[in-house]
Amino acid sequence: MDALPGWTYVLIALSILAVIVVAVAISVSLRAGGGKSVPPSAPTDAVTPPPRTDQEAPEVTAPTEVPGQEAAAPPVPEEAAPTLERPEGTASRLVRLRQRLSRSQGALGKGLLALLSRDKLDEDTWESIEDTLLTADIGVAPTTELVDNLRTRLRVEGGEAGHARQVLSEELLALVNPDLDRRLQVTGEDGKPGVVLVVGVNGVGKTTTVGKIGRILVAEDRSVVMGAADTFRAAAAEQLGTWGERVGVDVVRGPEGTDPASVAFEAVKEGIARGVDTVLVDTAGRLQNKAGLMDELGKVKRVIEKLAPVTEVLLVLDATTGQNGMIQARVFAEAVNVTGIVLTKLDGSAKGGIVVAVQRELGVPVKLVGLGEGPDDLAPFDPQAFVDALLG
Numbered sequence: 001m002d003a004l005p006g007w008t009y010v011l012i013a014l015s016i017l018a019v020i021v022v023a024v025a026i027s028v029s030l031r032a033g034g035g036k037s038v039p040p041s042a043p044t045d046a047v048t049p050p051p052r053t054d055q056e057a058p059e060v061t062a063p064t065e066v067p068g069q070e071a072a073a074p075p076v077p078e079e080a081a082p083t084l085e086r087p088e089g090t091a092s093r094l095v096r097l098r099q100r101l102s103r104s105q106g107a108l109g110k111g112l113l114a115l116l117s118r119d120k121l122d123e124d125t126w127e128s129i130e131d132t133l134l135t136a137d138i139g140v141a142p143t144t145e146l147v148d149n150l151r152t153r154l155r156v157e158g159g160e161a162g163h164a165r166q167v168l169s170e171e172l173l174a175l176v177n178p179d180l181d182r183r184l185q186v187t188g189e190d191g192k193p194g195v196v197l198v199v200g201v202n203g204v205g206k207t208t209t210v211g212k213i214g215r216i217l218v219a220e221d222r223s224v225v226m227g228a229a230d231t232f233r234a235a236a237a238e239q240l241g242t243w244g245e246r247v248g249v250d251v252v253r254g255p256e257g258t259d260p261a262s263v264a265f266e267a268v269k270e271g272i273a274r275g276v277d278t279v280l281v282d283t284a285g286r287l288q289n290k291a292g293l294m295d296e297l298g299k300v301k302r303v304i305e306k307l308a309p310v311t312e313v314l315l316v317l318d319a320t321t322g323q324n325g326m327i328q329a330r331v332f333a334e335a336v337n338v339t340g341i342v343l344t345k346l347d348g349s350a351k352g353g354i355v356v357a358v359q360r361e362l363g364v365p366v367k368l369v370g371l372g373e374g375p376d377d378l379a380p381f382d383p384q385a386f387v388d389a390l391l392g
């Protein structure tokens, strides 16, 4: 057999190579897409987050598509309608505020008891007792009266510690005068609303007190309208507006600088038209000119009384101002017939003795005490609770 020519061997080798290349190509193409691929089954615990036990899975809602609207814009939450606050009920408010009263006034009673329980009540001790009372703003005449009564009773009845405490408690109570009528006159007659006029120097807490009284009345299910007759300071009307909004009480106001009497008149007119139980009127208290103040307050009262009698005139005094407060009290009492006193900021002063001094000075009872900046930090003045707070 003749040997094949050399080029034949080359041709055969090339053919074999071509067959191998085609076979490999077919196999690769089948793997890549020709058949159905099965996704790798990943271990589930590695991909799925563990179920949360502390909260429910949030419900995710697909955003509704609006034609022509950008899908990327995040949803804007609707503004919630303002919800009305429910003022704190009387019982819990009183318990809370009694504790606060003890905190601010307790030192006075403790100081007195420490002096009274000394073995020997000599002249120095009585002088220290007098100083303690004067420092607490009780006033000179009531201090002398109290010290005289204590001296007499402890001499006659004996000064044993428990008894000294009892005697001090009784004498302090007598000084605060538990017989005064401290009810707020918030109810009118002949179908008309009660009208409460709130007066006092700027900054003593007048507007705040009007707001707090409003809340107490709302908590008692009374209907209320408030009048922002402090037109001297625009922020005062705004401030009162906020107090009203929070508990759903409407506030009648006028532009800055309006005649306060006209705002007071409109507020009472509104109160009568709506048949509310009480109209609360805030006033401005510029003291730079006594005659001007008397004119202004006198006019406010006269104008209101064309519509309905003013049932209560509350004078607001800041307990921290001591003798200054007493001077203010005198001026206001001359300007308008004050029927009750509100002593604010008693939480920030250990000088609770001002209760006694101001009642003596004006012959008018302290009816309410302010014990903090919180919206429900106003309490009726209760003589026994006050003395208990003093003595701890």
Ligand SMILES: Nc1nc2c(ncn2[C@@H]2O[C@H](COP(=O)(O)OP(=O)(O)OP(=O)(O)O)[C@@H](O)[C@H]2O)c(=O)[nH]1
Residues within 6 Å of the ligand: 200, 201, 202, 203, 204, 205, 206, 207, 208, 209, 230, 233, 236, 284, 285, 343, 344, 345, 346, 347, 348, 369, 370, 371, 372, 373, 377
């Ligand atoms: N700690 C304490 N602060 C009080 C009390 N009552 C009012 N205040 C604060 O005293 C400041 C003055 O209160 P306002 O009600 O604005 O005083 P105002 O007398 O109405 O003053 P004008 O609006 O300027 O007439 C505010 O910061 C009140 O929060 C209180 O009983 N205790």
